[in-house]
Amino acid sequence: MGQDRRWSLVNNGNRACSLSFLSLHVCPFFRYIWFKIESIAHGTNVTDWGSLYRIHLQEAALGRYGSHGEGTALNCISLLNPDVHNSISLLKQVALSAKRISFFQDFLDCSFIFFVKGTFCAFWPACQDSGFFYVVDHGISEDLMDEVFFQSQLFFNLPLEEKMKLLENEKHRGYTPTLCQRFDPENQVQGDHKEGYYIGVEVPVDDILADKPFYGPNQWPSEGVLPGWRQVMEDYHREALRVSREVAKIIALALDLDADFFDKKEMLGEPIATLRLLHYEGEVSDPAMGIYGCGAHSDFGLLTLLATDDVMGLQICKDKDARPRIWEYVPPLKGAFIVNLGDMLERWSNGVFRSTLHRVIGHGQERYSIVYFVEPSHECIVECLPSCTSEVNPPKYSPIICSTYLSQRYRETHLYLDSYHRNEARGKV
Numbered sequence: 001m002g003q004d005r006r007w008s009l010v011n012n013g014n015r016a017c018s019l020s021f022l023s024l025h026v027c028p029f030f031r032y033i034w035f036k037i038e039s040i041a042h043g044t045n046v047t048d049w050g051s052l053y054r055i056h057l058q059e060a061a062l063g064r065y066g067s068h069g070e071g072t073a074l075n076c077i078s079l080l081n082p083d084v085h086n087s088i089s090l091l092k093q094v095a096l097s098a099k100r101i102s103f104f105q106d107f108l109d110c111s112f113i114f115f116v117k118g119t120f121c122a123f124w125p126a127c128q129d130s131g132f133f134y135v136v137d138h139g140i141s142e143d144l145m146d147e148v149f150f151q152s153q154l155f156f157n158l159p160l161e162e163k164m165k166l167l168e169n170e171k172h173r174g175y176t177p178t179l180c181q182r183f184d185p186e187n188q189v190q191g192d193h194k195e196g197y198y199i200g201v202e203v204p205v206d207d208i209l210a211d212k213p214f215y216g217p218n219q220w221p222s223e224g225v226l227p228g229w230r231q232v233m234e235d236y237h238r239e240a241l242r243v244s245r246e247v248a249k250i251i252a253l254a255l256d257l258d259a260d261f262f263d264k265k266e267m268l269g270e271p272i273a274t275l276r277l278l279h280y281e282g283e284v285s286d287p288a289m290g291i292y293g294c295g296a297h298s299d300f301g302l303l304t305l306l307a308t309d310d311v312m313g314l315q316i317c318k319d320k321d322a323r324p325r326i327w328e329y330v331p332p333l334k335g336a337f338i339v340n341l342g343d344m345l346e347r348w349s350n351g352v353f354r355s356t357l358h359r360v361i362g363h364g365q366e367r368y369s370i371v372y373f374v375e376p377s378h379e380c381i382v383e384c385l386p387s388c389t390s391e392v393n394p395p396k397y398s399p400i401i402c403s404t405y406l407s408q409r410y411r412e413t414h415l416y417l418d419s420y421h422r423n424e425a426r427g428k429v
Contacts, residue, residue, distance in 0.1 A: 072130070072316065072329065074134055074338075076133070076336070077250075079135060079136070130318045131354040132330065132338065132339070132340045135305075140243065142335060144235060145236075149370065151226070152279070153368060154229070156368075166219045166220075168198060171214065172198050172200070173199065173200055173217075176197070181294075182295060183297035184292070184297060184359070187296065188290050188295045190291065193280060193285070194279060197276065200272070200275075201271065201273055203215045209378075212378045213378060213403045213407055214274075214375075243337070244268070244305060248268060249263075251341075251345065255387055257387060265377065266377050267376040267380055268374070276370075277370060278368065278370075279367075280366065282362065282364055283364075287361070293359075293367070298355040301345075301373055301402075301406070302342055302344050302374045302375055303339060305339055306369060306370070306371050308370070309367060310332055311363075311365045311366070311368075313360045313361055313362060314329065314330045314358060314360055315328060315329055315359050316340075316358045317357040327359070341355055342374075343405075344376070344400075347397040349384075350384040351388075375406060377402065378402060380401070381399050381402075382399065
């Protein structure tokens with residue numbers, strides 16, 4: 001299934017979001033004809049929008065990745081009409097009546113809420129089931145997305161000695177070589193087979209924040225080496241932060257908070273928001289031998305936006321306690337973000353929302369992805385929210401300070417950078 005096919009999946013989702021109420025929801029006859037056509041095309045009985053979405057996403061997963069393992073169908077959330085306030089009471093009724101629900105079950109009953117009143121009712125089951133979902137209609141142009149991927153490839157195609165001039169510093173900005181990260185030491189015999197580049201919020205060296213961990217000026221390739229590269233990355237960083245804040249508003253409402261809860265200065269007002277460019281060089285993974293493109297882990301922060309090319313690789317494990325663990329591929333959708341929730345949100349929500357294990361398996365093809373990690377400010381205290389706790393459901397997690405937790409996780413996973421810096425100081429790099 002090529003790019004045109006994958007793009008049609010997103011178009012199907014957008015078409016449903018924008019036209020279903022105007023035509024198919026208003027006119028039962030047109031809806032009946034549409035489902036009949038789809039039933040014939042797919043050789044199965046399509047009775048509602050839910051079954052149609054599920055068929056398309058399963059085709060994407062199984063059709064493209066069937067020889068490598070089974071794929072998973074994630075919920076798809078549009079930010080085109082995020083009028084979540086009008087649907088919050090209806091969603092709470094759904095959540096109270098069934099702790100774990102399938103959004104696509106009896107989809108016609110709730111599609112009116114989803115398409116007309118916003119995205120909120122899709123969000124709850126997406127986060128409870130796997131913590132992963134697609135976001136479309138996010139407002140970032142296809143041209144900008146394509147340019148970021150193009151510029152990323154230009155950087156990783158540079159000679160290693162040129163990239164090593166920008167080696168990741170103590171503020172976690174810059175280049176990370178292949179094998180320098182290891183997320184899953186229990187199962188990995190070596191580091192991840194990927195190289196990366198960190199770009200954070202630009203903080204001038206004379207700013208008071210620059211003295212704190214994870215804040216400071218970025219490292220940039222010179223204009224002579226990659227002209228215009230910095231501008232493209234800064235434009236994308238700004239747009240990705242905007243999208244992240246929109247998603248955070250939905251999260252806040254889902255937790256019975258004010259929509260702007262995460263906009264506070266100590267949260268996303270001064271965030272630790274990091275754009276990370278990733279390049280998987282085409283190494284074939286062998287889990288039996290402990291070789292992975294990226295080892296199993298959950299993300300550290302609030303949420304992550306992932307844009308990827310059309311090369312498979314991302315897998316999620318919905319139940320980390322299962323033995324053996326079941327890994328499912330997540331099919332990429334052009335124009336969509338794959339969004340996952342992080343450890344800090346799981347702690348804030350007292351386990352209501354899940355930070356799901358994921359990994360990357362290489363199959364011999366180069367793979368590029370653009371990741372945007374969103375964490376609150378340096379001094380933010382992350383603790384279980386009152387709306388997520390009660391006498392019968394006490395806090396499961398102790399409070400943590402954002403920068404303390406991040407620093408710990410970075411130390412645990414960046415095992416090889418110290419040796420790089422020691423060699424650099426000795427003039428060996």
